[in-house]
């Protein structure tokens with residue numbers, strides 16, 4: 001069994017909870033409160049800035065030049081597409097740029113993986129950012145009602161072909177890294193993948209609740 005097959009098996013429950021989350025259900029129907037969506041986008045802009053840095057940092061650590069090139073592409077092209085999506089929705093709206101606890105947790109976690117863990121674990125930690133979004137995009141595309149949806153552009157970005165190609169490459173690289181490492185490291189890769197997947201759920205949940213700092 002490939003590393004990625006077991007990785008997905010380990011997060012099936014989390015993925016189901018993501019699909020059942022009101023943020024995703026209402027995004028799919030188009031009924032999601034625009035303020036919650038804007039909260040999500042504003043936090044996601046902060047997230048993507050850090051995500052891009054981590055992707056570039058992983059690229060630097062990869063020995064294989066093809067894999068390095070792919071991660072550099074992810075850091076530039078893939079993130080640029082997502083940032084353009086934010087512009088589409090937020091336009092000139094003034095953004096409250098104070099980072100939420102969940103966003104800070106998630107970005108700190110991926111930075112920590114890059115700074116202190118192996119490159120294999122760091123790659124596994126960023127994989128849910130690709131894979132879960134693709135699965136959610138595909139799921140919504142396959143299940144949404146035939147009607148106008150104000151969030152269609154978001155749905156089409158993550159359910160689209162271009163994103164699917166990036167996701168396939170990211171999974172392939174993780175599988176490749178896993179094959180060439182120790183059993184212990186493979187386990188650590190799964191742990192990082194599961195933790196980041198939990199933070200994906202938390203990220204949507206925090207937007208739905210428009211999370212604030214408790215003190």
Ligand SMILES: Cc1ncc(CN)c(N)n1
Pocket residue numbers: 044047048082128129130133200203
């Ligand atoms: C929090 C989060 N995770 C993943 C993605 C998709 N790259 C995103 N835009 N934001």
